[in-house]
Structures are given as C-alpha cells and as structure tokens.
Amino acid sequence: MKAIAEPRRREILRLIWARELPAGRIASHFAVTRPAISQHLRVLKEAGLVSERRDGTRRLYRARPDTVAEVRRFLEAFWDEDLQRLKQEAEAEERRKRNRRRR
Amino acid sequence: MKAIAEPRRREILRLIWARELPAGRIASHFAVTRPAISQHLRVLKEAGLVSERRDGTRRLYRARPDTVAEVRRFLEAFWDEDLQRLKQEAEAEERRKRNRRRR
DNA sequence: CAATTATGTTAGTTGACACTTACGTAAGTC
DNA sequence: GACTTACGTAAGTGTCAACTAACATAATTG
Numbered sequence: 001m002k003a004i005a006e007p008r009r010r011e012i013l014r015l016i017w018a019r020e021l022p023a024g025r026i027a028s029h030f031a032v033t034r035p036a037i038s039q040h041l042r043v044l045k046e047a048g049l050v051s052e053r054r055d056g057t058r059r060l061y062r063a064r065p066d067t068v069a070e071v072r073r074f075l076e077a078f079w080d081e082d083l084q085r086l087k088q089e090a091e092a093e094e095r096r097k098r099n100r101r102r103r
Numbered sequence: 104m105k106a107i108a109e110p111r112r113r114e115i116l117r118l119i120w121a122r123e124l125p126a127g128r129i130a131s132h133f134a135v136t137r138p139a140i141s142q143h144l145r146v147l148k149e150a151g152l153v154s155e156r157r158d159g160t161r162r163l164y165r166a167r168p169d170t171v172a173e174v175r176r177f178l179e180a181f182w183d184e185d186l187q188r189l190k191q192e193a194e195a196e197e198r199r200k201r202n203r204r205r206r
Numbered sequence: 207c208a209a210t211t212a213t214g215t216t217a218g219t220t221g222a223c224a225c226t227t228a229c230g231t232a233a234g235t236c
Numbered sequence: 237g238a239c240t241t242a243c244g245t246a247a248g249t250g251t252c253a254a255c256t257a258a259c260a261t262a263a264t265t266g
Contacts, residue, residue, distance in 0.1 A: 005108035006224085010181065024242060036225055038244060043223095057233045057242045072182050078113065079175050109254090126213060139255055141214060146253095160212045160263045 003047035004071060008032075009040050013063050016050060022058040106150035107174060111135075112143050116166050119153060125161040 003009055008030065015026055027037040041061060044050040048067045053060045106112055111133065118129055130140040144164060147153040151170045156163045 001108045001110075005104045007104075008224090014181075014184065022242075023244085032224085033226060034242090035227085035244080039224075042244085054232095057240095059243065068182070072178075075175075075178060078117075079171070081117065105253095111254090127211095130213095135254085136256060137212095138214080138257085142254075145214085157262095160210095162213065 001071070001074075003043050003049055006040070006043075009044055012037070012040055012044065013049065013068070016061050017063045017065075020053070020060040020062045022055075022060055024058075026061065104174070104177075106146055106152055109143070109146075112147055115140070115143055115147065116152065116171070119164050120166045120168075123156070123163040123165045125158075125163055127161070129164065 027034040045052055050061050051064050130137040148155055152167060153164050154167050
C-alpha cells in the first residue's frame with residue numbers, strides 16, 4: 001500500500017505495465033536524478049510489484065500484474081466489507097419492519 | 104492516497120463507516136494514546152474522508168462515502184488505464200494480422 | 207462557579223522517506 | 237587491460253510522519 005501511495009512510483013508502474021523498460025529509460029521520464037528512481041525501483045521490487053531481468057549491463061523492469069491484482073483485490077475487499085455490512089443492516093431493518101406488521 | 108496508506112487509518116475508517124462514533128470510543132479500539140487517534144482523525148478529515156459533528160462535549164465521526172468512492176474510482180481508473188492500453192494493443196495486433204492476410 | 211468529561215492542540219522525539227552527490231561494479235568495446 | 241555504459245549502493249541532508257506527555261478548551265453537572 002505504501003509503495004503505491006507514492007505518486008512517482010505509481011507513474012513508474014504505469015510506464016512499465018505493458019512493456020519492459022531499462023532503468024535508464026524509466027529515469028529519463030522524470031526530473032529527479034537516476035539514483036532516486038533506482039531507489040524507487042528497489043521499493044517497488046521489495047513490494048513484489050515489479051520484476052527485474054538483467055540483459056548485459058542493463059536491467060529491465062516490468063510490473064507484475066499478479067501482485068498488482070492482489071493489491072487491487074485487497075482494496076476492493078476493503079471497500080466491499082462495508083457495503084456488505086450495510087446490506088446486512090438493510091436486511092435486518094427489513095426483518096424488523098415485517099415483524100412489526102405481523103403483530 | 105497517503106491518508107489511506109496508513110493501516111491504522113484504514114481501521115479507523117472501517118469503524119466509522121456504517122455508524123457514527125465519538126472520538127473516545129474510536130481511540131479505545133487501539134493500543135496507542137488518544138491524541139494519536141485524534142491526529143489520525145484530523146488527517147482523515149483534512150483528506151475529506153470523514154465528517155465531524157459536535158454533540159455536547161463529544162465529537163462524532165463518520166466516514167464520507169462520497170469521498171471514499173472518489174478514491175476508489177481513482178484507483179480503479181489507475182488499474183484500468185493499463186487494461187485499456189493492453190486492449191488497444193491487442194486490437195492493433197489484430198488489425199495487423201488481418202492486413203497481412205489481405206496482401 | 208468548581209469539578210468533571212470529552213476532546214483537541216502543542217512541543218518534542220524518533221524514525222522513515224525522498225532526494226542528491228560521490229563512489230562502486232559488472233558487462234561490453236576499443 | 238583501459239574505457240565506456242548502465243546501472244546499484246552508501247552517506248549525508250532536509251522534511252515529514254507517528255507517537256507521547258503535558259496543557260488548553262468547551263460543554264455538563266453538581
């Protein structure tokens with residue numbers, strides 16, 4: 001979650017979602033220095049959000065759809081947990097109404 | 104995004120999703136001190152994620168579904184942006200295949 | 207109005223974080 | 237093997253974030 005909270009890291013993720021990119025090309029998209037991006041990539045990698053593949057002197061990065069999907073599911077469960085409860089409350093309310101009528 | 108990245112704040116949000124709660128009762132759910140929760144509540148309020156209502160000496164908090172939904176939409180756009188592009192690329196690939204066949 | 211209850215605010219501490227500069231390193235190139 | 241390329245890593249810095257302890261404030265109660 002915290003890896004994704006950072007706007008720059010979200011941008012990086014978007015860049016390497018559909019295609020592999022070497023670290024240098026990723027860094028060139030941003031105004032900050034290359035090491036800064038390198039550190040962001042490490043955070044993303046430690047979070048399991050990107051994979052790294054070495055090709056000669058280059059390191060190619062790519063988003064890992066499975067992990068991203070996992071975060072997505074986690075958040076959707078978070079939103080839906082509440083919807084679930086609201087639904088149950090609505091049903092309980094419904095039952096109360098019916099009982100009142102029965103009396 | 105950063106307001107939600109904090110696990111404790113997510114827990115707070117869950118607590119006050121379906122029902123209003125006074126600050127003290129929220130704080131009693133956690134091991135940290137009450138001021139700490141008060142500060143988290145301020146962060147959430149500044150992010151527009153919770154509303155505050157005063158009732159005597161108490162302050163009742165509740166999650167704001169509209170803002171939460173906004174964050175949700177923002178993230179879903181984030182995931183889907185890429186799906187969108189992948190879809191477009193798949194279609195472009197499809198067109199290329201068809202053109203090749205035509206020749 | 208003094209005492210109590212429920213809560214926010216301030217000051218200070220500790221640690222994390224995003225960044226830069228300088229350096230290290232592994233793989234190709236002459 | 238020296239040089240270059242494409243990187244990561246280490247050290248240092250300023251800022252922010254989460255927390256605690258102590259204090260301030262507003263409403264309520266006797």
